Amino acid sequence: MTTKLVVGLDGLSSGERALDYACSLARLIGDCELVVVYIIEWSPYSFQTPEENAERHKRREEEISTAKKRVVEPAVEGLAKAGLTARGVVRHGNVADTLNAISQELGADQIVVARSRESSLSRRIFGSSTANLVMEATIPVTVVG
Incomplete structure (x- = not known):
């Protein structure tokens, strides 16, 4: 059986x-698939007009396309050149919740992420995405320093 590792990317060195x-x-591991994931932080909780919602949908599609081209596709191509099996996923949502949901959908065995680079003020108010993922994940999470 193939082991699946979900790898959270942030577009940065982490x-x-x-x-x-x-x-x-x-x-x-050997028989392993890497699922490279980039989450665009997004909240569904905003009140907008129908026109703003239409524009927001268009903007979301553009953000997904940009993230695929700049972050996910180069990572997947690099993994393939290294002889590893990989695919990419880009979604909007809360980072911790969405990484966990993708992991559940795919039947992943583990999530690999790096330590968060959020500002200390943001981290104190909202908690870091990494810490939230570790607390909420339904499978093991490895946090790289």
Whole structure:
């Protein structure tokens, strides 16, 4: 049975550290698929006019396309060149909730993420995405420093 690792990317060097660790882990495991995931932070809780909602949908589609081209596709291509099995996913949502949901949908065995780079004020008010994921995840989470 193939082991599935979900790797959370953030488009920064911390995401690259998570990806590097997941590559090492995949090589140790052998029969392993890496699912590279980029979450665009988004909240469904806003009150807008129908026109604003239509524009928001268009903007969301553009954000997904940009994230695929700039972050996910290069990562998946690099993994394929390294001889690893990989695919990419981009979604909008709360980072912790969405990473966990994707992991459940795919039957993943583990989530690999890097330590959050959020500002200390934001982290104190809202909690970090990484910490929230560790507390809420239904499968093991590895946090790379």
